[in-house]
Amino acid sequence: SQTIHQWPATLVQPVGSPLSLECTVEGTSNPNLYWYRQAAGRGLQLLFYSVGIGQISSEVPQNLSASRPQDRQFILSSKKLLLSDSGFYLCAWSVIGDEIIYGYTFGSGTRLTVV
Amino acid sequence: RKEVEQDPGPFNVPEGATVAFNCTYSNSASQSFFWYRQDCRKEPKLLMSVYSSGNEDGRFTAQLNRASQYISLLIRDSKLSDSATYLCVVNRGNQGGKLIFGQGTELSVKP
Numbered sequence: 001s002q003t004i005h006q007w008p009a010t011l012v013q014p015v016g017s018p019l020s021l022e023c024t025v026e027g028t029s030n031p032n033l034y035w036y037r038q039a040a041g042r043g044l045q046l047l048f049y050s051v052g053i054g055q056i057s058s059e060v061p062q063n064l065s066a067s068r069p070q071d072r073q074f075i076l077s078s079k080k081l082l083l084s085d086s087g088f089y090l091c092a093w094s095v096i097g098d099e100i101i102y103g104y105t106f107g108s109g110t111r112l113t114v115v
Numbered sequence: 116r117k118e119v120e121q122d123p124g125p126f127n128v129p130e131g132a133t134v135a136f137n138c139t140y141s142n143s144a145s146q147s148f149f150w151y152r153q154d155c156r157k158e159p160k161l162l163m164s165v166y167s168s169g170n171e172d173g174r175f176t177a178q179l180n181r182a183s184q185y186i187s188l189l190i191r192d193s194k195l196s197d198s199a200t201y202l203c204v205v206n207r208g209n210q211g212g213k214l215i216f217g218q219g220t221e222l223s224v225k226p
Contacts, residue, residue: 036216042218043202043216043217043218043219044159044202044216046213046214046215049213088156090158090159099147099206099214100146100147100206101147101164102161102164103147103149103151103161103164103204103214104161104214105161106158106159106160107158108157108158109157109158111156
């Protein structure tokens with residue numbers, strides 16, 4: 001069966017520090033991968049999506065970047081965190097072509113607090 | 116206009132009540148519709164897909180009105196365990212499978 005892993009679960013980082021969040025998927029190949037952010041009391045905002053290795057699309061300009069170095073690995077990064085980067089970061093995956101039927105499956109998320 | 120809009124909530128209801136959530140979407144090309152459930156400080160999980168003919172899963176009924184671009188979720192005989200935030204989700208029709216999430220409506224079921 002397919003599983004998705006995200007780590008760490010929680011993170012407290014100072015303003016100006018770098019960030020690296022990792023997401024991996026098991027049990028499937030060539031998934032679509034997504035990064036979402038949920039600010040406190042707000043909805044999910046799509047940040048990045050990827051349809052293959054090295055293929056990254058950004059939804060909104062921001063202080064973050066994403067990379068997909070391997071088929072089932074998706075990384076969210078920042079060189080210098082801002083206070084406004086605080087939030088709940090969620091990685092999700094879907095089978096190409098099946099997402100319109102089955103939606104996305106989310107990882108357990110990383111709660112980031114920038115101080 | 117937001118791509119997906121939901122009732123702002125929160126909804127506070129007693130156990131056994133029937134509660135309805137409403138959602139509208141802006142992209143007439145959208146083809147896929149879902150309701151997700153998100154428990155406090157957890158990831159969203161798929162509750163049910165929404166089909167054109169409407170569909171039911173136990174106490175949960177989802178309806179879709181394409182002409183009005185409107186989706187609903189009805190929960191009958193609500194339980195304490197139904198307390199959560201309910202997210203309306205629609206695909207961005209002209210961009211394949213990309214899913215757009217509504218802000219969510221919080222439900223609190225009281226004894």
